Amino acid sequence: MAEILGAEIDEEGFLLKMADWSEEIALAMAAEDDIELSPEHWEVINFLREYFIEYEFAPAVRILTKAIAKKLGNDKGNSRYLYSLFPYGPAKQGCRFAGLPKPTGCV
Amino acid sequence: MSLTSIIFTLFCYLSLLIFVIGLSYKIIQYSRTPAPLKIPIAPAPLKRSGVFMRMVAEVFLFKSLFKASKWTWFFGWIFHWALVLLFIRHLGYFWPGDTPEVLLKTESFKYASFPLIIGLMGLLARRIFVDRIRYISSPSDYLMLILLITIGASGMLMTFALYYPNMGLVYSFAEGLVTLNWSELPSDLIFLVHIFFVFILIAIFPISKLLHAPGVFFSPTLNQVDNARKRRHISSWAMQKETDKEVSIEQNLEKDE
Amino acid sequence: MAEVDIDKLPTYIEIPAIQKDAMAGDGPFKASAEIQEQLGFPGEKIENWQQVAIEKMAETTSKYRSVQVFLDACVKCGACTDKCHYYLGTSDPKNMPVARQDLFRSVYRRHFTFAGKYFPKLVGAKELDDAMLDDWYNYFHQCSQCRRCAVFCPYGIDTAEISMAAREVMNVIGVGQKYSNQILGRINKIGNNLGMPEPALRDTLLDLEEEIEKETGIAVNLPLDNEHAEVLMVTPSADFFAEPHIDGLIGYAKVFHQSGVTWTMSSYASEAANFGMFIGSYEVMRQGALRIRKAALDLGVSRIIVGECGHAWRVAYSFWNTLSGIGGGASDEYALKLQRQLDSNYPQPQHIIEFTYDLIQKGILTFDKTKNDHRKVTFHDSCNVARGSNMGDIENGQFILPREVIKAACNHFADMPKATIKSSTFCCGGGGGLLTDDLIELRIKGAMPRMQALKQSQENDGVNTLAAICAICKSQFSKVLPNYDFDPYMIVSVHQLVSDALVLSDKSQTKAEDSL
Structure with missing residues (x-):
């Protein structure tokens, strides 16, 4: 089984146990994808984690964009902006950095 | 009777026996195998009459093949129709006693051998020269075409190239097979090749891809009516399962709540 | 954008010469x-x-x-x-x-x-x-x-x-295969492919209600587990989560609002998709269908309507009656109960396109088509709808109805080339349990024929919007469109087009609220 900073990950790079997550892991995952985490990235990651802890599920992309709009301003509350932060998708790449399971389905 | 005649007579019955038993087995197998789900393929008919029209268009016109590939359709279609005409033309040989008027009028069907050969050569050429079709071809796919070409070519040699066998013997041999009044067959090599390959063709019918002939009628994508919402379609094994397991399934579902 | 080497789109599709083992490999991730x-x-x-x-x-x-x-x-x-x-x-x-x-x-x-x-x-x-x-x-x-x-x-x-x-x-x-089987495990446990639990679903629907009211000033409901609704709406869970799907869900809600027909979704059966079909398992597929039957029985609805999901509609239209007796003719106790409960004036189940189309025919919906005037729309026939189902119980209805709904909401519609639509439609490249990142190269390459047809429509008719009625198609196109130099946001739900042009009236759904 592959690992990142000692935490087990699955074949797609997602943490097996959410409890293993740390900011260092998020940074290391981002580095693997050639992304330097900005404060805006952290807003997304933190919101994903907060939402997940409350609902045991990642927020719908629409809910995420609205939350980001509230925090970072309306011009950034859209999926184009989120894709500029997370080129592989705010839901998938964002969830990975946030230590959440990968949302899969017809999405 | 000569040994050749005896062997060929036996061959004929053997191939017919394999044909009848094998084909019956396959047809019974197809009809007994349930089709558990409605899977008609678009454009799917909503009524029985539509299915009938669809089968007519597929069986007589090769409609789907026409949509798929004009060349394959052209070669395949002329070959199959030529084969039908030539089959009818051969019936006269086997007719016991006086040949009926209508069969005598099929003399000109002999020219169907030209489209037959053209069709088969076209199909063979596609198989050899188109890389995709070459890739999917097994030796048997080539041999099947060569077999048919040989039958057609040997027939044409006897009909058009003056290699006539003794027609009296042909008639009495063929009639004899039907009336069980066996007689000598012409010993011309070309004639023997012709009928030997025909016997082979008959014998391999139920164990080869020639099963496409009965298969097309049993194909659920073609022969089903698209009316699943209105009428319940259920297979015997699924019904069995349903009655056996009905309670436990509902219990499972309760548990999930 | 995924990094896969692809050629520029050709002007027309040439049949390629075979390249043996071009896609040899280990296949997608295996299930644990x-x-x-x-x-x-x-x-x-x-x-x-x-x-x-x-x-x-x-x-x-x-x-x-x-x-x-x-x-x-x-x-x-x-x-x-x-x-x-x-x-x-x-x-x-x-x-x-x-x-x-x-x-x-x-x-x-x-x-x-x-x-x-x-x-x-x-x-x-x-x-x-x-x-x-x-x-x-x-x-x-x-x-x-x-x-x-x-x-x-x-x-x-x-x-x-x-x-x-x-x-x-x-x-x-x-x-x-990991992707399909993991999803099937989740639907059996939680009720939908995503594994979205009820509180998250409820919160999402509330959020959408707020959004619609904010945008239109009219309260439109997205009810969940409403026991007195006429219609049980079963839609792919992607509609609750993904873009652009969610705008289609908003579209359904607005259509129901205008129709005056009360409706509900179910937290127990919050998924129309049925991957049991992809893995060829009659039993697994049947479990999915029985879940929906149970939800319909528990909620006491008189109609079942299926949302924009391609294979779900094939399963619902062609298989539900066989699998679980939703329709006519089954004889077990629960099926009989359901038959008494469901309204025989309507086909059961029905597609949301059929529902909307009927309302359009009856003149119940009013559209301001100019709202979609910035769009030149084409329609992608999703394979399972196109080749494995029907709509409206008329020959080729599955091709006619969605186009009529689009045309009712949009002024500019043009079909893609004839050889690539209707029964000859090209797959989006992501159906059948392949919509997973580990198959991205295949998905991008497999989308080529559809992308080529789209490009022709873009050049000939100025098409800038691709509408679909399948969650997989929508997700797949969002992902692969940029690989072929298209705007990933050009893919929309048909009910998003409906949503954008539908004129809403303020008839608060008193029936539904009173009964709660």
């Missing part, structure tokens, strides 16, 4: 033991897998006439060889439908036919060895079960049936 066992399959490849696989093949051919006839009837005419989008996009000869079937057929011949038993070389019969199993796994997960090949086959041979059979054999010996 935990995932496999949830579905009742062995956790890993079993010891005597060959024997069990052959036995399973015998069982399948005896239970499925389709498989039995299709294995026998193929004459290798080659009509299908250039019909598969994955072949056109990858040039790998094993992606030609007949060659894909032959992976299964060669083993069938070896074990179940006279010629294959005694003359294997002659008829291309082969043993099911490790290499063959690897090919099965790789190439039966390069088939989106779109059935385009079957439209062109003179015997109606449907590669999807073979690919489903092969996937089931593989599952039975413990070789399953």
Whole structure:
């Protein structure tokens, strides 16, 4: 089984146990994808984690964009902006950095 | 009777026996195998009459093949129709006693051998020269075409190239097979090749891809009516399962709540 | 944008020369033991897998006439060889439908036919060895079960049936695909593919209600578990989560609002998709259908309507009645109860497009089509709707109704080239359990024929919007459009077009609220 900073990950790079997550892991995952985490990235990651802890599920992309709009301003509350932060998708790449399971389905 | 005649007579019955038993087995197998789900393929008919029209268009016109590939359709279609005409033309040989008027009028069907050969050569050429079709071809796919070409070519040699066998013997041999009044067959090599390959063709019918002939009628994508919402379609094994397991399934579902 | 080398879109599609092993590989990620066992399959490849696989093949051919006839009837005419989008996009000869079937057929011949038993070389019969199993796994997960090949086959041979059979054999010996089987585990446990629990679903729906009210000033409900609703709406869970799907969900809500028909979704059966079809398992597919039947019974609805999901509609339209007696004719206790409960004035189940179309025909919906004037719309026929279902109970209704709904909401509509739509539609490239990142190269390449047709429409008719009625298509297009230099936001739900142009009136859904 592959690992990142000692935490087990699955074949797609997602943490097996959410409890293993740390900011260092998020940074290391981002580095693997050639992304330097900005404060805006952290807003997304933190919101994903907060939402997940409350609902045991990642927020719908629409809910995420609205939350980001509230925090970072309306011009950034859209999926184009989120894709500029997370080129592989705010839901998938964002969830990975946030230590959440990968949302899969017809999405 | 000569040994050749005896062997060929036996061959004929053997191939017919394999044909009848094998084909019956396959047809019974197809009809007994349930089709558990409605899977008609678009454009799917909503009524029985539509299915009938669809089968007519597929069986007589090769409609789907026409949509798929004009060349394959052209070669395949002329070959199959030529084969039908030539089959009818051969019936006269086997007719016991006086040949009926209508069969005598099929003399000109002999020219169907030209489209037959053209069709088969076209199909063979596609198989050899188109890389995709070459890739999917097994030796048997080539041999099947060569077999048919040989039958057609040997027939044409006897009909058009003056290699006539003794027609009296042909008639009495063929009639004899039907009336069980066996007689000598012409010993011309070309004639023997012709009928030997025909016997082979008959014998391999139920164990080869020639099963496409009965298969097309049993194909659920073609022969089903698209009316699943209105009428319940259920297979015997699924019904069995349903009655056996009905309670436990509902219990499972309760548990999930 | 995923990094896969693709050629520039051609002006027209040339049939590629074969390139052997162009897509050779290990296939998508395999399911873990935990995932496999949830579905009742062995956790890993079993010891005597060959024997069990052959036995399973015998069982399948005896239970499925389709498989039995299709294995026998193929004459290798080659009509299908250039019909598969994955072949056109990858040039790998094993992606030609007949060659894909032959992976299964060669083993069938070896074990179940006279010629294959005694003359294997002659008829291309082969043993099911490790290499063959690897090919099965790789190439039966390069088939989106779109059935385009079957439209062109003179015997109606449907590669999807073979690919489903092969996937089931593989599952039975413990070789399953992670993506599909993980999702099936979740639907059995939580009720939807995503694994979205009820509180998250409820919160999302509330959020959407707020959004609609904020944007339109009108309160439109998205009810969940409302026991007094007329309609149970079953929609793909992607509609609750993904873009652009969610705007389609808003569209359904607005249509129901205008119709005055009360409706509800179910937290117990919050999924229309049924991946049981993709893995060829009658049993697993039936479990999914029974969940919906139970939800309908518990909520006491009189109608069941299915949202924009391609294979869900095939399963609902063609299979639900068979699997769970939703429709007429089943005789078990629950089916009979459901038959008494459901309104026989409507087809059961119905598609949301049928529902909206009826309202349009009756003049109940008013549209301001100018709201969509910035769009030049084309419609992508999703394969399972196009080739495996009907709408409106009229011949070719599944092609007519969605287009009529679009035209009612939009002034500018143009179809893509004729050879690529309706029954000849090209798959989006992501159907049949392939919508997973580990198959991204295949998905991008397989989208080529659809993208090529779209480009033609863009050039000829100025098309800038691609509408679809399938969650998989929408997700797949969002992902692959940029690879072909299209705007990923050009893909929309048909009900998003409806939503944008529908004139809402302020009739608060008193019926639903009173009864709560």
